[in-house]
Amino acid sequence: YVYQPSVTLECYVRRRKGVGRKLVERMEQWFRQKGAEYSYMATEQDNEASVRLFTSRCGYSKFRTPSLLVHPVFRHALKPSRRASIVRLEPRDAERLYRWHFAAVEFFPADIDAVLSNALSLGTFLALPAGTSWDGDVEAFLAAPPASWAVLSVWNCMDAFRLEVRGAPRLMRAAAGATRLVDRAAPWLRIPSIPNLFAPFGLYFLYGLGGAGPGAPRLVRALCRHAHNMARRGGCGVVATEVAALEPVRAGVPHWPRLGAEDLWCIKRLADGYNHGLLGDWTRAPPGRSIFVDPREF
Numbered sequence: 001y002v003y004q005p006s007v008t009l010e011c012y013v014r015r016r017k018g019v020g021r022k023l024v025e026r027m028e029q030w031f032r033q034k035g036a037e038y039s040y041m042a043t044e045q046d047n048e049a050s051v052r053l054f055t056s057r058c059g060y061s062k063f064r065t066p067s068l069l070v071h072p073v074f075r076h077a078l079k080p081s082r083r084a085s086i087v088r089l090e091p092r093d094a095e096r097l098y099r100w101h102f103a104a105v106e107f108f109p110a111d112i113d114a115v116l117s118n119a120l121s122l123g124t125f126l127a128l129p130a131g132t133s134w135d136g137d138v139e140a141f142l143a144a145p146p147a148s149w150a151v152l153s154v155w156n157c158m159d160a161f162r163l164e165v166r167g168a169p170r171l172m173r174a175a176a177g178a179t180r181l182v183d184r185a186a187p188w189l190r191i192p193s194i195p196n197l198f199a200p201f202g203l204y205f206l207y208g209l210g211g212a213g214p215g216a217p218r219l220v221r222a223l224c225r226h227a228h229n230m231a232r233r234g235g236c237g238v239v240a241t242e243v244a245a246l247e248p249v250r251a252g253v254p255h256w257p258r259l260g261a262e263d264l265w266c267i268k269r270l271a272d273g274y275n276h277g278l279l280g281d282w283t284r285a286p287p288g289r290s291i292f293v294d295p296r297e298f
Contacts, residue, residue, distance in 0.1 A: 024058050032270050038282055040267040051264060060266035064106075064287055067262055069255035070240045071224070072195050073231045075180055076187040084127045084222035085134065089151075091116040093138040094124035094208075097151060100142050101210055106282070108292040115207075115294065116153065120160065124153040124208065125226060127219035148213030150220045150249060154227050155295035158202025158236055165197040173198055201237030204230065207295040209241055209249060217252030224254055242298070244291045 031039050040063065043050040054060040080086070089097065095113045102108045109115055116124065127150045128134060134141075176194035183193035195201060206227055211220060224239070231239045238259065243250045269283050 021057050037271040042265045045262045045264040054266050060268045063267040064265040066242050068242050068260045069253050070259035071255045074193050075183040077229045078225040081222035083130050084219050087126050089124045106291050109294050120156045122154040126151050127223045148215030150211030150216045152206050152223050153208040155205040157205050162200040164200045195237040203238045205295050205298050206241035211249050216249045220249040220252035242293045246289045
């Protein structure tokens, strides 16, 4: 996968001697040696220089337009939803659920078991309508799922890297600090305080976001509140997820638009022959309703 075009873009912009293109070609050569059938890259839609490098010079095609949705972590905890029951799944049960629901979804990792058992994966959580019986039997759930349900997993990016917002005006920093002071002094007011994003902060990434039924968006919202409280206890500044443009449960993901971004994924077929699999030729496939963003690539 080519998931960090900024590395090649920096060389290209500074030197204007085709260094970025040469780096991409060298990476593609390595991909072919490893048996990859496709290469893809992700960048922000308004990053014209990066898009031009890959689409005009490197033979990539515009593929998908997912959204990065980001929500700040407040100083106060969010109240659990009374309309949802949340249960934690064991990694083996989560694997069964994900393979059952996401097997035909784009970018679903064949080694999902390795993802779920990774030390950075903090758990998989299933939300059911309040009052729904749950005896821990995933096989029974798969055989007769309720009318509505939702699932997501939490990945600890905080132990892998930190982020920081630089160049913000002093007035903005002061206003953000004021919201935190009020939230700390009167947490019962539930002020939507802005965390200190102007110093290194961590994030939790929500992956495997999905569900079914008319109540799925509402249940996803309950799961996001649960993840927010996990991130608060973990000392994170934000929680984030990436979803497809047509994702059915997208409406249930709370986020602040100014903190997120609209991404563009571009793809290139590397192999002459390829394994059709469940999805066929990805370069020609119409966008599906969902994607599975591997947290190891985030």
